[in-house]
Structure formats: structure tokens, C-alpha cells
Amino acid sequence: MTERLSTTTPRGTAGTAAGDRPPPARFAYDRHTWMEIAHLLANFPASLLGFVYVVTMLSIGVGLTVTVIGFPLLAAGLMGARQLGRLERARARALLGVRVDEPSRLPMRGGGGFFPRLWMALKDPVGWRTVLYDFIRLPWGILTFVVTLTSLFVLWPVLPFIARGLANADRAMVRGLLSPSDELERRIAELESDRGIVVDTAAADLRRIERDLHDGAQARLVNLAMGLGLAKEKLLEDPDAAAAMVDEAHGEVKLALQELRDLARGIHPAVLTDRGLDAALSSVASRCTVPVRVTVDLSERPAAAIEGIAYFTVSELLQNVSKHSRAKSASVEVWRSSDRLLIQVGDDGRGGARLDGGTGMKGLADRLTSVDGLFVVDSPEGGPTTVTAELPWRDRTDADTDATARASGAARRR
Numbered sequence: 001m002t003e004r005l006s007t008t009t010p011r012g013t014a015g016t017a018a019g020d021r022p023p024p025a026r027f028a029y030d031r032h033t034w035m036e037i038a039h040l041l042a043n044f045p046a047s048l049l050g051f052v053y054v055v056t057m058l059s060i061g062v063g064l065t066v067t068v069i070g071f072p073l074l075a076a077g078l079m080g081a082r083q084l085g086r087l088e089r090a091r092a093r094a095l096l097g098v099r100v101d102e103p104s105r106l107p108m109r110g111g112g113g114f115f116p117r118l119w120m121a122l123k124d125p126v127g128w129r130t131v132l133y134d135f136i137r138l139p140w141g142i143l144t145f146v147v148t149l150t151s152l153f154v155l156w157p158v159l160p161f162i163a164r165g166l167a168n169a170d171r172a173m174v175r176g177l178l179s180p181s182d183e184l185e186r187r188i189a190e191l192e193s194d195r196g197i198v199v200d201t202a203a204a205d206l207r208r209i210e211r212d213l214h215d216g217a218q219a220r221l222v223n224l225a226m227g228l229g230l231a232k233e234k235l236l237e238d239p240d241a242a243a244a245m246v247d248e249a250h251g252e253v254k255l256a257l258q259e260l261r262d263l264a265r266g267i268h269p270a271v272l273t274d275r276g277l278d279a280a281l282s283s284v285a286s287r288c289t290v291p292v293r294v295t296v297d298l299s300e301r302p303a304a305a306i307e308g309i310a311y312f313t314v315s316e317l318l319q320n321v322s323k324h325s326r327a328k329s330a331s332v333e334v335w336r337s338s339d340r341l342l343i344q345v346g347d348d349g350r351g352g353a354r355l356d357g358g359t360g361m362k363g364l365a366d367r368l369t370s371v372d373g374l375f376v377v378d379s380p381e382g383g384p385t386t387v388t389a390e391l392p393w394r395d396r397t398d399a400d401t402d403a404t405a406r407a408s409g410a411a412r413r414r
Helices: 031-063 071-096 114-122 125-153 159-177 182-235 239-267 269-273 277-286 304-325 361-369 396-411
Strands: 003-007 294-298 330-337 339-348 376-378 385-392
Touching: 003 182, 031 071, 031 125, 031 159, 071 114, 071 125, 071 159, 071 304, 125 159, 125 330, 182 239, 277 294, 277 304, 277 330, 304 330, 304 339, 304 361, 304 385, 361 376
Parallel strands: 294 330
Antiparallel strands: 003 376, 330 339, 339 385, 376 385
């Protein structure tokens, strides 16, 4: 079983993906044929609506550009054309199976004032291409409506082939004129999605830290304060009992400190900051319940953010090995290839790992996706399991080096 989540190839691009291709046309009327016929018959009313809107909008907007309201009306018309494009993409997606990304929204709520936003709307390529689409569609809509309706009664034996040809032309128009502007536009939409993943991941991490503090160290510190208060009251009355309470409080302090260290290690371990991935991953491997062979082949350290994601990825995967794999041995390999940091974690366990298996794989995939990474799981039933992760390599900056030095100095002072 191999599952892959990648951002190196743009998601949902407007190309002819395998999922967009219907089965070959045949003389029998199957579900795909009827959906294509429905789309072609709906072309006439849809294209008539779009043509009337575009002609009216252009006539009024362009005609009034000599006044102060012409350009705002034209900008509003282009934004309305965007909505017509959204409806056409939805119709093509439902009836033709064409998967086209939605263009990213115009940042109209940002700063810059009225005139910059007006200019942004007037030069919107998505709106103008939708205007062109609706303007040229009326003759095509009439042609497809007449041909399809006539063929239903006259040429019905070969109508599936006629409908397929006409529908393929529709698919090409939708991909060519209603898709995002270019690779940059698709990349913007992808980064907007990844930003949401980063925010959700950060919020989940914050909730986990708050929960660990509340349930662990905070509870122990409350008990410690209560114990020291009782010891203070008994100090004069019963020194032996007070000494026993202080001794118990001392043990609580040690446990609280250990829990805080564990929590700090979960946020960012000191060994990773001080000595890099090799030592940090060896430390993680030593806590795994199966023997782990660690090989890190890096001539230099990557940026701190990339290093941290690599560490937590391996840590989570080794936890899965300990909990779920029933393996006898495991391996971790980390190396650099050109501008990518590659991680491979394998085990000889029972296999069957999936992204939706509830073992944290989906969270790891989302975390790597948010930084333009790649996550591949190869885990057939019966094993072995191999998980490959790729991260973009970014060189370590002076800020990363300074932060490492400060953290090392603080650790030595403690």
C-alpha cells in the first residue's frame, strides 16, 4: 500500500488528470453520456445568461467611463463575472468531471485605499477571461443545444460519440479560460491552503502544551505549594512531621522539573539546538522499544525550522514503530540531495500503515505540506513499512546560529 501527499506537483491543476477523463464513448447510454447530454442542453440558457450579462456590463461600464462612476461599475461587473465563472466551473465539475482550481480571491480588504483596489479589480485577469468565455459562448451554446436535441431524435444511435466530442470541446474551454491565471496563481491558492494548515497545526500544538502544563507540572506545583504551607504550620509544633513534608515536597519538585524538561523536549529539545539532527535523532532512537539504526549524512545543518520539522517527523514515526508496528528492528536515514532534505524511516513490522489510519500520519503529512514538502508511505499488509519524507533545504542563517548560541548559554547557566 503506497500513499502519497505532495506539493511538488500543484494540487488540482487544470490539466487532463486521469480522474478528469470519462470512460471511452460507446453505443450504450451510460451515466457519463447522460451527464454530457445534460451539460450540452444546458449550454444554451447558461451561455445566453452569460452573454447578456457581459454585453450589458461592458456597454454600461465602458460607456460611462467618461464619468466618475464608469470605472467602479466596470470593476463591479468584472467581480460579478468572477461569480459567473464560479458557476460554470461548478457545472463543468458536476456534469463533465472537470476538476479546475478556484482562482484565489482578490485581496480587496487589504490596505492601500480605494484607487489601488479599484485598479486591482480592473486588471483582474480572471474576470477578463471569464468575460471572454461568456462572450464567445453564445454561438457555441446554440450549436451544441441544436445538435444535441436533434441527435436525440435523429442520430440517437451515435449520439454518445457526438456528445463526447462536443463535451471535450467544452472541457477544453473550461480548462483554457476558467482555470487560474497561471502557475503563479495556482501557487498562491496552494499557499493560502497551506497557511490554514500551519495555523491549525500551531493552534493544536498550543492546546497540547497548555493541556500538558495544566495536567502535569501545574498540578504538581499546586500540591507542592500546599505541602509547603502545611509544613510551615507544623514547623514549630511537630518538626519531624514538617521535615517529612519538606522531603515529600522535594520529591514533587524533582518530578515537576522532569515534566517541564520533557515538555521542553517536546517543544524543541536542547540536544537538537546544541548538536544537530545526528545527536537528537540518536537520542530519540534510544527511547524506541526496538533497535534503531540511525544514519545522518549531512555536511552542514539546515535552517532551524527545517531541522525542527525533520526531528519531530522522525520522532513521531518512531513512536508509531514502538506502538503499532510489532517490529524487531528499524532504521532512520537522513541525507541531502541537491536542494532537498530526505528522510527515510523503515521497519520490519506488520505493515498496513495509512495516512488515515489514526496514527498521526495525516498530521505529519500536513506539517510537511505546509513547507512545500513531500510525504510517501509504502506499507503493504505484512510489512515492511518504509516512510519517505522530503523537505526543502534552506541554509542555516546567522539568526539561527545566534539563537543556538543563546540557547546553549542558557542551558549551561541552568
